[in-house]
Amino acid sequence: xxxxxxxxxxxxxxxxxxxxxxxxxxxxxxxxxxxxxxxxxxxxxxxxxxxxxxxxxxxxxxxxxxxxxxxxxxxxxxxxxxxxxxxxxxxxxxxxxxxxxxxxxxxxxxxxxxxxxxxxxxxxxxxxxxxxxxxxxxxxxxxxxxxxxxxxxxxxxxxxxxxxxxxxxxxxxxxxxxxxxxxxxxxxxxx
Numbered sequence: 001x002x003x004x005x006x007x008x009x010x011x012x013x014x015x016x017x018x019x020x021x022x023x024x025x026x027x028x029x030x031x032x033x034x035x036x037x038x039x040x041x042x043x044x045x046x047x048x049x050x051x052x053x054x055x056x057x058x059x060x061x062x063x064x065x066x067x068x069x070x071x072x073x074x075x076x077x078x079x080x081x082x083x084x085x086x087x088x089x090x091x092x093x094x095x096x097x098x099x100x101x102x103x104x105x106x107x108x109x110x111x112x113x114x115x116x117x118x119x120x121x122x123x124x125x126x127x128x129x130x131x132x133x134x135x136x137x138x139x140x141x142x143x144x145x146x147x148x149x150x151x152x153x154x155x156x157x158x159x160x161x162x163x164x165x166x167x168x169x170x171x172x173x174x175x176x177x178x179x180x181x182x183x184x185x186x187x188x189x190x191x
Contacts, residue, residue, distance in 0.1 A: 004045040007052035008032040014136035025151040051080040059101045070115035079121040125163025132166035
């Protein structure tokens, strides 16, 4: 199985390390690329992990992958989104709007198109932080389960919010107490 992921550091790096040359459903190879390289490369892959956040590129790349893969039931698109894209959660206004556009398009393609490829969107909470957060390894395990279930024709989520069990308001309060709010408001993966 061949996976293409946008990005190569942080979460993308953890995904590459976890899956490259490992056996999931079958031997897996992971390549990373920059967002502008995706349209020409998609044809060679079985799974596209739409990970890197650059403006509205994730929405554009979802649409491109859909156009190329919509008639292929063996192809799977996994969008790495954020709970910030949900209504009335994030104070990162533009980031929130960018993630909301990704969510909206994914829902439209899942429910209003004739596609046969798989599309799954994961809304991540706070990642790999010194306060209560989701570890990269846990995200990798979730991705493994999604890919395995899709490839073996089992049920798989078209949308899931994946976050630490800690109370959202408590996490926000802890970020503020530690003086991390300013830092996190500048970093997209904070939500």
